[in-house]
Amino acid sequence: DTGVSQNPRHKITKRGQNVTFRCDPISEHNRLYWYRQTLGQGPEFLTYFQNEAQLEKSRLLSDRFSAERPKGSFSTLEIQRTEQGDSAMYLCASTTYGTGGLGDTEAFFGQGTRLTVV
Amino acid sequence: GEDVEQSLFLSVREGDSSVINCTYTDSSSTYLYWYKQEPGAGLQLLTYIFSNMDMKQDQRLTVLLNKKDKHLSLRIADTQTGDSAIYFCAEDPYSGGYQKVTFGTGTKLQVIP
DSSP, rough: OOOOOOEOOOOEETTOOEEEEEEOOOOOOOOEEEEOOOOSOOEEEEEEEETTEEEOOOOTTOEEEEEEETTSOOOEESSOOOOOOGGGEEEEEOTTTTTGGGGGOOOOOOOOOEEEEO | OOEEOOOSEEEEESSSSSEEEEOEEEOOOOOOEEEOOOSSSSSSEEEEEEOSSSSSEEEEEEEEEETTTTEEEEESSSOOOOEEEEEEEEEESSSSGGOOOOOHHHHHEEEEE
């Protein structure tokens, strides 16, 4: 396993367009998290899944954002009608929650998708 | 809400020790983490400490926790150019996952050869 993979690495889009990002977690990890990171800030939690169930969304996740993890493996994050304020790095992370040990305390992050809305 | 603060920038010479500081506000924090982010890469866990510990040492890394002052530090001994990165501290109330983890703003460490 090569770790958490995110695609695309970079996305430039015009304001008002829809974009979709993909995250492939580490295969045996049952939890998958999405974060947003803006310049000079740490990651901010957006939403997470345990297997295919979306268990929590933060208030940062407006109605224009939707995330899915249909088979409990990869996940997609879609932003509709993008705005310039959506420009950020979108990070995905996965963990092995529930198995005990360090897996519960370490999150493995992907390289992120950098979104620029022009 | 929870707030985690770090200084933005630290510059050290190769071979010197680096000390990166962090303050947090949530007294219920159970775990405190240090993550490293290199350019173009995701965050990588360096080390973590339980809130009932004062110190943890792991090779060149030493973590000190002052729970009374809610102050966490990361000392890197014999700093190398490969240590140049952004370092994030994070607090975790261990609600059962990373959804409640709060990350700091990050400290950019520059190592001068």
